[in-house]
Amino acid sequence: MNKATKEKLAGSLTAETTELLPFLPYLLQDFWELGSDPKAMAELIKNHLSLSEDTRVLDLACGKGAVSVKIAQKLQVKVNGVDLIPEFIDFAVQKAQEYGLADLCDFAVGDINEVVAREKDYDIVILGAVGDVLGNPTETLHKLKQTVKTGGYILIDESHLKDDGKPEDIQYKNYEYLSKKQWSRLFTESGLELVETISASDLESSENLDSVSGMAAISQRANELIEKHPDKKAMFEGYIRSQQSEYDDIDNKLENVVWILRKL
Numbered sequence: 001m002n003k004a005t006k007e008k009l010a011g012s013l014t015a016e017t018t019e020l021l022p023f024l025p026y027l028l029q030d031f032w033e034l035g036s037d038p039k040a041m042a043e044l045i046k047n048h049l050s051l052s053e054d055t056r057v058l059d060l061a062c063g064k065g066a067v068s069v070k071i072a073q074k075l076q077v078k079v080n081g082v083d084l085i086p087e088f089i090d091f092a093v094q095k096a097q098e099y100g101l102a103d104l105c106d107f108a109v110g111d112i113n114e115v116v117a118r119e120k121d122y123d124i125v126i127l128g129a130v131g132d133v134l135g136n137p138t139e140t141l142h143k144l145k146q147t148v149k150t151g152g153y154i155l156i157d158e159s160h161l162k163d164d165g166k167p168e169d170i171q172y173k174n175y176e177y178l179s180k181k182q183w184s185r186l187f188t189e190s191g192l193e194l195v196e197t198i199s200a201s202d203l204e205s206s207e208n209l210d211s212v213s214g215m216a217a218i219s220q221r222a223n224e225l226i227e228k229h230p231d232k233k234a235m236f237e238g239y240i241r242s243q244q245s246e247y248d249d250i251d252n253k254l255e256n257v258v259w260i261l262r263k264l
Contacts, residue, residue, distance in 0.1 A: 034063035036128030038070035065092025
């Protein structure tokens with residue numbers, strides 16, 4: 001993993017420094033869903049695709065495999081999941097086996113920048129809440145588009161500024177958030193049709209931890225690490241602050257959405 005990839009990965013997971021990366025599996029051990037909403041993803045796929053045993057799904061930056069496993073379970077399609085963190089992939093493999101889906105879910109450790117350069121002709125590609133790991137929004141859309149066949153679908157879990165929001169209002173600035181209007185223009189320029197949007201406000205409560213319970217879990221794990229590694233206290237406390245800032249942004253300044261786009 002090169003330095004730039006490490007920095008983007010750290011930023012996408014609310015880490016201020018790449019030194020924190022080895023500790024993220026411990027800090028996030030209480031979460032299975034890492035950003036993306038499996039229910040929304042499955043609903044959009046079911047609503048807009050005719051599925052068969054030959055349907056191919058690619059889940060980029062799959063984290064611990066929640067989206068992959070639940071899509072495979074609900075829709076009975078094959079899903080390939082890729083993530084850079086080995087511990088996340090180990091957990092994903094374990095969950096697939098637990099759900100009896102080992103034959104439908106294939107997980108691998110890998111850099112998604114390398115994956116999108118070689119993988120082609122998928123029916124569906126999924127990218128969930130990973131910031132600028134694939135580049136700026138235009139670059140990201142181009143890379144995703146290359147992995148799916150013509151008429152194929154791209155699902156993106158992202159947050160955009162609320163209608164009255166401004167980039168300078170965001171507390172955790174891991175990358176620049178766009179407005180809904182800016183994203184819409186980029187879709188058109190990239191040759192993608194926006195088919196449907198599901199917003200967080202349209203969803204029933206997620207199985208994942210909310211901002212209060214999530215912060216409590218993260219703070220507990222960070223404090224446990226501070227006891228084990230007192231010399232790294234400032235780093236772990238910085239992570240707590242960054243995570244709180246991100247939760248505050250999501251609760252007050254951003255709208256979380258899942259888009260399904262069709263390649264024209």
